[in-house]
Amino acid sequence: MFFSKKMPIIALSILIAIYINIIDAVNKNLVIIPTYNEIENIEAIVEAVLKQPIPDLHLLIIDDNSPDGTGSRVKKIQMQFDNRLHLIERSGKLGLGTAYIAGFEWALQNGYDYIFEMDADFSHNPNDLPKLYEACIVEKASLAIGSRYKSGVNVVNWPMGRVIMSYFASVYVRFITRMKIMDTTAGFKCYHRSVLETIDLQRIKFKGYAFQIEMKFNTWKHGFKIIEVPIVFTDRKRGSSKMSGGIFNEAFWGVIKIKFGSFFRKYKKVGNV
Secondary structure, three states, X not given: OHHHHHHHHHHHHHXXXXXHHHHHHHOOXXXXXXEOOOOXXXXXHHHHHHOOOOOOEEEEEEEOOOOOOHHHHHHHHHHHHOOOEEXXXXXXXXXXXXXXXXXXXXXXXXXXXXXXXXOOOOOOOHHHHHHHHHHHHOOOOOEEEEEOOOOOOOEEOOOHHHHHHHHHHHHHHHHHHOOOOOOXXXXXEEEEHHHXXXXXXXXXXXXXXXXXXXXXXXXXXXXXXXXXXXXXXXXXXXXXXXXXXXXXXXXXXXXXXXXXXXXOOOOOOOXXX
8 A cells, every 4th residue: 555655656766867857958158258267177177076976067168368377278178177167268358248148149059059158256155056057957947146145145155245245235236127036147047049039139238237137127128037045145265256346337337228228128028038
């Protein structure tokens, strides 16, 4: 009697496992990391990302001609990773947003299904990549966000002033845009390719925090399913931050421009994948 009651549950578990394995078998997955002067972190972050238990996982480094030789170091270690480590070298420091747009276009051209964004400095923990992937595969998110503010304030080693500024930046963005996203400026994300195919990437103009907001806003306006996954954000231990006052200024005024511009656009409601 006990065995017969458990049979439907066991059968369902087996079917779910088979389904996930089938999905994993056909997905191609890519992590994109823009770099500028990350020689101190690059080898460790490459190794940490590519050892994650995500099937057919590749890594694309987009280097903006780092004076410290980050791009050259990537070239030296590429052969160690069985053609899973890729590199785009650009002519100079052209901005975070343009780097990701170049990466998105490369990912779509090369047939990747899930495309991750993350930083090179370990502020985004590579061990959290499977959590974002699971949110997409199991919970059917088209965009999974590694959120610092989904369950409180999960930031380590930031000065209090910066924590307060970052947290209330998201409050401000939610107020202006009406998005129900706790961490609107987060840069640790996973997109399904359908999102990037739907958004007109050439109309994404911002380069810093505003770029991250603009991408989320477009995803939300098109009706894709967005899930925030709680993470712990830890400030870099090596290298120097690329944050500047200009980036915050762009975000403050950029949010107003994004919202105002949306009144003159039509967003096709495509729903979820």
